[in-house]
Amino acid sequence: MDMQAQESKDVSSSSVSKRRLSTRSWLLALWLMMIFGTLYGAGDLRGWALKHQVLGRSEWVQRTTSALLQISQSIGLQWVRRSVRGVMMYNALSTYLLRQPEYFPAKRPVKRRLTPNKRRPVTTRRVRKRPVKVRPKVPLCKGLAKPPKGHRREKPVRNILLVGSSSINHYLGTELERRLESYHKVRVFRLGQVGTGLARPDYFDWQSKIKELVEKVNPVVTITLFGRNDTQPLTSKDRKQYIGLGTRAWEKEYYRRHVQFMESMRAKGGEVIVLGNPVMKSDRVSKWMRLFNKIIKKAARKVGAHFLPLWMLSATPKGEYRKRITFEKKTGLMRMSDGSHFTLLGSKFMAAKIAERLVGQLQLLKKDEVQRTFRYSFDSRFLQRKVSYLAYMPKDALDESMKKRFPVVYLLHGAGDDWRAWSERAHEDLLALSEKHKVVIVTPDGDIDSWYLDSPIQKKSQYASYLIKELIPDVHRHLPVTCQRAISGLSMGGHGAFTLALKHPKMFVAASSMSGVMALSSSGLKRTIKRKLGSRRKFPKRWKQHSATWLIKQHPKDGHLPKLYFSVGRYDRLRYINRKMRRLLKKRKIPHQYDESRGRHDWKYWTKVLPKHLSWLAQQLRSSSQ
Structure with a gap:
């Protein structure tokens, strides 16, 4: 009897321990799934948090979401997410095309008949006449030469790559992305890194990163904004010489880096739009921004990129620092307390002005708008x-x-x-x-x-x-x-x-x-x-x-x-x-x-x-x- 009681106790204790283990394993699996989901959707989570009226103002939220996004990028989850999205879109497109009869028409049965002279089947097929496009008659004008070769009509822009430092990472980048994606069939891929620029490739190498992004995204247009974090000394091309800030050698090296960076963005034939640096609260920093804009504009002209100045868009009519702004029936501060980054209201204003400058040249259209x-x-x-x-x-x-x-x-x-x-x-x-x-x-x-x-x-x-x-x-x-x-x-x-x-x-x-x-x-x-x-x-x-x-x-x-x-x-x-x-x-x-x-x-x-x-x-x- 004692032996049976002991055995029953052992069975009951083992079943309880198994239940505890199963519960723990389920909790652990659920916890791991939550961590995976958070890291997998870190980009969407950060975008939602920054656009939120209350959470977007919290520095703790910005730091936390930025850390989650960096961890997700470092372990490759963001790349996996983009790949899965691309595969899903490809499958959806292929399924849609298979359903369309004009892409895959049904085969018609071939009629066969016997000729009286030769006893062998002869196939007869209907030959569809393709509609011939008749070019409209062009009225003759006196004194006109022959038109040049290579005429082509450029397609409206669809894929846009948006890269930059903290401004692109924060409000300005999110609002510009939202504004551009409001146009018909436009997709924006955005990457902003806090505290980065072209001055410190040892901290973050934008030259190699932009090649990777262009290869993956294949953008028609790349929009970039750099300069605020580059007010520091540089190293020479061979990284053996130290170059002081503001010297002639520094300007040549900074110009060379921007030319190289823009050429990497144009590797696949896409266009490049370089946003100029806006006016700053500090006169000393504004002086550096003027010099940076001059160098960046010169580099853009060398490569064939387009330089879009933001100085007067963010300044008063006299070109001075603007403190407050009224936009969409709201009045508030234009910049944050650092005098550099834009507030949420200021970012909405700047994004609207930038999109207004780009809508014509990029042929952007609203959903029901007719292209003219x-x-x-x-x-x-x-x-x-x-x-x-x-x-x-x-x-x-x-x-x-x-x-x-x-x-x-x-x-x-x-x-x-x-x-x-x-x-x-x-x-x-x-x-x-x-x-x-x-x-x-x-x-x-x-x-x-x-x-x-x-x-x-x-x-x-x-x-x-x-x-x-x-x-x-x-x-x-x-x-x-x-x-x-x-x-x-x-x-x-x-x-x-x-x-x-x-x-x-x-x-x-x-x-x-x-x-x-x-x-x-x-x-x-x-x-x-x-x-x-x-x-x-x-x-x-x-x-x-x-x-x-x-x-x-x-x-x-x-x-x-x-x-x-x-x-x-x-x-x-x-x-x-x-x-x-x-x-x-x-x-x-x-x-x-x-x-x-x-x-x-x-x-x-x-x-x-x-x-x-x-x-x-x-x-x-x-x-x-x-």
């Missing part, structure tokens, strides 16, 4: 490179048959900009004006200092020939435009509009200028002109031949001239040369229209007078077609 801005490119033999331009079309011009054709206006940008300038500053205005006046608006690329002339010194700077012999024929061949065309521009572009119209009066119905440089000698950028034409002392004739005032003097009185309209701000430094142009036209009794109103040599004035210029040009185009 198109980017085209071709291979220019006069510039020996690929060039791009934007076209704004009215809604009636979207028919692929091109039965309806519209007059075209060429809008030239000023010095220091490129074909993106008008879309960054007046995208919504150009869409509205194109629809209102029923004209196609084209914004070509004039580089930062081309002056829209053929340089006898630089063989790759034949911009007048590029515009007349390549751009206009390309637009006429591939866009729904008529032979009626006009040209306009601001500052350097105003100079280009007048000189091209005066040199080719039969090509343009009308020309207008906003704060235009009517004589090259009156420009404040004589160094850039010297690189194109040579010294003014040695080659004074070249400078005169490319000035609008000289061309007016040389034009015969009975010769044909396009209609002319030019305006300038009352406080613009170029008002004197524009007044001189007005007196010259009056003296020679040439019809023109002149306007001088309140304003300076800035975008505020140009966006104000743009509707009036386009309205006048559209009126001249309508009257010429009748």
Whole structure:
């Protein structure tokens, strides 16, 4: 009996211990699953926490989520998560395609018949006639050259890679990601590392990391922001020499690192947009940021990237540090207590402004929006490179048959900009004006200092020939435009509009200028002109031949001239040369229209007078077609 009792006790104790072990194992498994789930979704957890109104302000939450994300990245869980997402998307796409009959049509049974002469089966198959696309007839225009080769229409941007330091890691990065992903079919991949830059590759090597990211993501556009953490000494390329901050050697090394970094981002042919550093609370730090922006802008031009300045977006109208901001009916601080990072409200404001500058050039659309801005490119033999331009079309011009054709206006940008300038500053205005006046608006690329002339010194700077012999024929061949065309521009572009119209009066119905440089000698950028034409002392004739005032003097009185309209701000430094142009036209009794109103040599004035210029040009185009 004692033995049986003892055995029963042992059995009961073993069953209890087994239950305890099973409970512990279940708890341990549940605990491990929770840890795995937290690390696996660390990125989404951090994004949700930063966007939260209460949790996003807690430094403890920011540090904890940042630590979880770094642990997840170090053990490779984030890479696993992206791979699983890619496989799931691929499987979903393949399943969708299998269900579509147009991709995998059902096989039809083959009919067989016997011929009377030969006793063997003969198969007869229906041959489907493919619809032949008939190219619309292009109206012939006098004086147009053959269109250039390599024309292509660029697709809207879908994959965007966003990288940077703590600003991209915190509010600005999350808000910019949210803002860009609000557009149709846009996916943003973001990576921000706190306290990093290009100065300390021993701490975090961005050069090798960006190669890995480009290989995995394959972005169409990469947006980057660096500089605040690079105010420190550097080491030389061979890492044997110590370079002090702010020296000439430091600037060369920092420039080299940015060039190398941008070239890595463009390894697969994607575009690069470099965000400039904003103004800081400390004057000493702001001074360094100005130097960094200068170096980064120079490196971007070397590689072919686009530099988007944030200085005036984050500053007061005078370029000073902005303390408070009002956005979406809310008023609050622009920056955090450190005077560097943006608050949640400030990040929303900055993200909206950045997206506003990018929406035209990246062809971003809302969900139900009809695309009316198109980017085209071709291979220019006069510039020996690929060039791009934007076209704004009215809604009636979207028919692929091109039965309806519209007059075209060429809008030239000023010095220091490129074909993106008008879309960054007046995208919504150009869409509205194109629809209102029923004209196609084209914004070509004039580089930062081309002056829209053929340089006898630089063989790759034949911009007048590029515009007349390549751009206009390309637009006429591939866009729904008529032979009626006009040209306009601001500052350097105003100079280009007048000189091209005066040199080719039969090509343009009308020309207008906003704060235009009517004589090259009156420009404040004589160094850039010297690189194109040579010294003014040695080659004074070249400078005169490319000035609008000289061309007016040389034009015969009975010769044909396009209609002319030019305006300038009352406080613009170029008002004197524009007044001189007005007196010259009056003296020679040439019809023109002149306007001088309140304003300076800035975008505020140009966006104000743009509707009036386009309205006048559209009126001249309508009257010429009748």
